Amino acid sequence: MVNIDEFSKRLKLIMETYSYSASSFAQKLEVQRSSISHLLSGRNKPSLDFVLKVLKVFPEVELYWLLNGVGSFPKKESEPVTTLFSNTEKKEEFVPEKIIEKTEKEIPVEVKISEKKEIERIVVFFKDGSFKNYTP
Numbered sequence: 001m002v003n004i005d006e007f008s009k010r011l012k013l014i015m016e017t018y019s020y021s022a023s024s025f026a027q028k029l030e031v032q033r034s035s036i037s038h039l040l041s042g043r044n045k046p047s048l049d050f051v052l053k054v055l056k057v058f059p060e061v062e063l064y065w066l067l068n069g070v071g072s073f074p075k076k077e078s079e080p081v082t083t084l085f086s087n088t089e090k091k092e093e094f095v096p097e098k099i100i101e102k103t104e105k106e107i108p109v110e111v112k113i114s115e116k117k118e119i120e121r122i123v124v125f126f127k128d129g130s131f132k133n134y135t136p
Contacts, residue, residue: 002067004042010066011039013073014058029053055129063129 015025022040026033031050038044055061060074122134 002045004039004045006069007046007067008040008042010069010073011036011054014054014061017073018058029057 014020015022020028022036023033026036029036029050031053035044035050039046039050051063051066054066055063062071062073062075065071065073065075119136121136123131124134125131
């Protein structure tokens with residue numbers, strides 16, 4: 001859950017770092033001035049659309065830092081992204097062509113998908129917060 005007071009402080013820090021007033025910040029994000037005012041006052045919680053706009057306009061803002069204060073601002077490229085689902089296993093580089101082969105090897109025999117089921121889509125999430133949809 002996002003702590004709205006802490007979120008407001010981080011939003012103010014972004015504005016101060018780039019010397020934006022509430023009006024110019026709203027204009028930069030293409031949102032209403034009142035949206036910024038309500039977020040800064042703690043009246044409203046940020047919408048997903050708003051958070052995505054901040055991340056798009058300011059790529060140096062880290063998602064987990066903005067929402068939960070985890071990480072740093074500005075984002076350090078060498079710093080690993082910390083998530084609730086991070087583990088310490090060695091990560092392999094993703095190769096789309098090998099996804100079916102790799103998946104079949106990692107799924108235990110008793111959990112294999114039956115031949116009758118069809119895959120609707122595969123979604124791959126990247127550490128930078130982006131994702132890619134694959135549809136067969």
